Amino acid sequence: MTFQESGLDSRLLQAIVELGYENPTPIQEQTLAKLLTEQTDVVGLAQTGTGKTAAFGLPMLHIIDSEEKTIQGLVLSPTRELGVQISKDLEKFGKHMRGLKVVAVYGGSSIDKQIKDIRAGANIVVATPGRLVDLIERRAIDLSNVKIAVLDEADEMLNMGFKEDLDFILDKTPKTKNTWLFSATMPQEVARISKNYMNSPLELSAGKKNEGADTIEHKYYVVQARNRYLALKRVVDHNPDIFGIIFCRTRAETQEVADNLIKDGYSADALHGDLSQSQRDFVMKRFRSRTLQMLVATDVAARGIDVNDITHVINYNLPEETENYTHRSGRTGRAGKKGVSIAIVTSRDAGRIKDIERIINKKFTKQEVPNGKDVCERQLLHLVTKLHTAAVNEKEIEEFLPKAMAELADLSKEELIKRIVAEEFNRFLAYYQNSPDLNDGKGDGGNSRTTRFFLNLGEMDGLNRNSLKDLLMEVAGVEARMLFNIEVKNSFAFFETETALNDKFLSQNNEEVYFNDRKLSFEVSQKKQREGGSYGGGNRSERFSGGKSGGYSGGGYKGGSSDRGGYKGGYKGDRGGKSEGGSGFAGRKKYSDGGSSFAGKKSYEKSDRSESTSTSSKFSY
Numbered sequence: 001m002t003f004q005e006s007g008l009d010s011r012l013l014q015a016i017v018e019l020g021y022e023n024p025t026p027i028q029e030q031t032l033a034k035l036l037t038e039q040t041d042v043v044g045l046a047q048t049g050t051g052k053t054a055a056f057g058l059p060m061l062h063i064i065d066s067e068e069k070t071i072q073g074l075v076l077s078p079t080r081e082l083g084v085q086i087s088k089d090l091e092k093f094g095k096h097m098r099g100l101k102v103v104a105v106y107g108g109s110s111i112d113k114q115i116k117d118i119r120a121g122a123n124i125v126v127a128t129p130g131r132l133v134d135l136i137e138r139r140a141i142d143l144s145n146v147k148i149a150v151l152d153e154a155d156e157m158l159n160m161g162f163k164e165d166l167d168f169i170l171d172k173t174p175k176t177k178n179t180w181l182f183s184a185t186m187p188q189e190v191a192r193i194s195k196n197y198m199n200s201p202l203e204l205s206a207g208k209k210n211e212g213a214d215t216i217e218h219k220y221y222v223v224q225a226r227n228r229y230l231a232l233k234r235v236v237d238h239n240p241d242i243f244g245i246i247f248c249r250t251r252a253e254t255q256e257v258a259d260n261l262i263k264d265g266y267s268a269d270a271l272h273g274d275l276s277q278s279q280r281d282f283v284m285k286r287f288r289s290r291t292l293q294m295l296v297a298t299d300v301a302a303r304g305i306d307v308n309d310i311t312h313v314i315n316y317n318l319p320e321e322t323e324n325y326t327h328r329s330g331r332t333g334r335a336g337k338k339g340v341s342i343a344i345v346t347s348r349d350a351g352r353i354k355d356i357e358r359i360i361n362k363k364f365t366k367q368e369v370p371n372g373k374d375v376c377e378r379q380l381l382h383l384v385t386k387l388h389t390a391a392v393n394e395k396e397i398e399e400f401l402p403k404a405m406a407e408l409a410d411l412s413k414e415e416l417i418k419r420i421v422a423e424e425f426n427r428f429l430a431y432y433q434n435s436p437d438l439n440d441g442k443g444d445g446g447n448s449r450t451t452r453f454f455l456n457l458g459e460m461d462g463l464n465r466n467s468l469k470d471l472l473m474e475v476a477g478v479e480a481r482m483l484f485n486i487e488v489k490n491s492f493a494f495f496e497t498e499t500a501l502n503d504k505f506l507s508q509n510n511e512e513v514y515f516n517d518r519k520l521s522f523e524v525s526q527k528k529q530r531e532g533g534s535y536g537g538g539n540r541s542e543r544f545s546g547g548k549s550g551g552y553s554g555g556g557y558k559g560g561s562s563d564r565g566g567y568k569g570g571y572k573g574d575r576g577g578k579s580e581g582g583s584g585f586a587g588r589k590k591y592s593d594g595g596s597s598f599a600g601k602k603s604y605e606k607s608d609r610s611e612s613t614s615t616s617s618k619f620s621y
């Protein structure tokens with residue numbers, strides 16, 4: 001059936017053509033076939049992305065009389081975001097209907113203004129349940145002419161505790177109205193509503209019961225809980241073009257994951273209920289405009305988000321309610337596009353994958369967490385493609401080109417390509433060298449690959465975490481990201497590093513290396529290493545994206561955090577450490593003018609045993 005064949009009002013048909021909709025989606029075919037002519041209740045199984053807004057919106061607009069100034073259509077939505085979305089869609093569909101007025105009402109916004117808008121002659125009201133109850137109690141809304149009440153994302157409204165509000169509202173609407181209920185899943189509570197408030201409803205489905213869309217691929221990775229974040233980063237690094245939502249269980253976890261990603265240089269931000277409405281709006285605006293690549297969200301906050309072209313949904317944890325997986329994964333693979341839904345699970349909850357498979361009637365594929373080489377390969381390919389398609393602004397660079405051209409004139413095209421690729425690839429490899437296998441059951445996620453060192457210097461030598469780090473970088477010629485879990489005590493200190501680098505420190509014991517007249521002595525610490533500590537946050541060995549030139553940091557967070565007092569600058573630590581510290585002791589000249597982070601005026605000496613003390617190098621900071 002085409003839209004034209006459905007018998008839809010010509011003003012709506014015109015709008016549909018203008019919107020570029022060619023054919024009805026399956027759920028639209030079903031509603032258009034029935035609801036234009038039959039007065040019936042409906043229970044529709046459909047998630048967002050299936051075109052369900054038009055599936056109920058078009059018939060509703062077809063039925064109401066836009067020139068009659070009464071509320072004839074009522075739509076209930078779980079969140080403000082979805083409500084606003086729906087009202088905008090209805091306005092678009094009904095743009096050629098004279099006098100049509102759609103009003104969205106929701107909490108957190110001036111109720112007086114909303115009352116005024118309703119009184120100005122609303123034909124359709126889209127409401128969140130709590131605010132509508134408020135309006136009813138204030139006698140500020142007349143629902144006695146409602147012909148159609150839509151409950152959108154009914155399962156979610158119940159999840160959010162709107163059960164009593166829904167009962168209250170439905171009781172206040174005329175018995176003669178029709179109720180159209182849409183839900184992505186069909187838990188018992190939804191079935192109860194349909195039983196209590198509907199007369200032999202027409203059952204429609206955009207797919208099988210609770211089933212996920214066909215266009216979504218489902219994958220999972222099994223890791224140890226402490227490696228969850230690292231696995232997330234691997235997955236993200238392995239998909240440089242990701243535009244995705246990362247779902248967490250709690251607000252705190254959401255904020256933590258977002259903070260860590262931001263710190264590590266990714267383009268990400270958090271969306272959860274602890275943020276004010278304006279903060280949430282701000283984050284959503286940036287996500288919609290793709291200034292943000294990743295939205296880290298709780299289930300509730302992300303409900304109803306209608307953003308097209310989401311490439312990946314990542315379940316940082318599986319949802320507590322197994323059925324919520326359908327909601328989460330439904331954010332991708334919309335309008336026929338392909339999408340990937342990923343779950344990062346521990347061996348303990350891997351069994352739940354089976355439950356989800358049963359619910360969505362789809363199989364998951366178990367995937368190996370990409371290793372360093374896989375990531376490097378992907379990043380390299382990404383770089384090559386980017387180079388190939390880069391937009392060149394001739395005007396802006398023309399001034400600098402001659403110099404660059406002259407400098408590179410002796411290189412053939414092949415040589416040049418080789419160098420660009422080598423330059424980038426070496427850097428990727430450096431970031432990922434020694435990267436542990438994160439797959440559970442293989443390797444141990446990296447703990448035994450790190451060593452904890454004891455050093456005989458501490459606060460009494462004027463050192464703090466940062467100055468000790470600088471000193472270690474200089475002495476052993478290692479990068480900042482190779483040093484973690486630094487603890488400075490009064491007369492000694494501990495730090496961790498990659499085991500592969502042990503010799504760089506131990507060999508110093510044979511050299512005459514002094515800091516302020518104290519000879520440095522490194523020992524492998526016997527103290528039990530903290531469970532997961534070495535990779536828990538201090539280890540930057542995988543802070544890969546932060547260092548990428550032209551990486552995510554560009555799309556950055558800078559503007560976003562000011563109102564929250566959060567992170568302001570981009571993450572630059574590793575990059576700096578690499579390009580400067582990478583030269584190690586040999587790079588001391590550079591260090592003396594750049595590395596001024598030492599606490600006081602300390603001198604650091606290193607003398608080569610083969611030479612007399614007089615030739616020892618001595619630097620002041």
Ligand code: AMP
Nearest residue numbers: 021023024025048049050051052053335
């Ligand atoms: P929804 O499930 O209502 O959130 O719609 C998902 C997306 O599909 C929205 O961006 C709609 O604009 C789009 N859409 C809805 N119906 C159609 C259609 N028949 N043809 C093309 N796109 C559609």
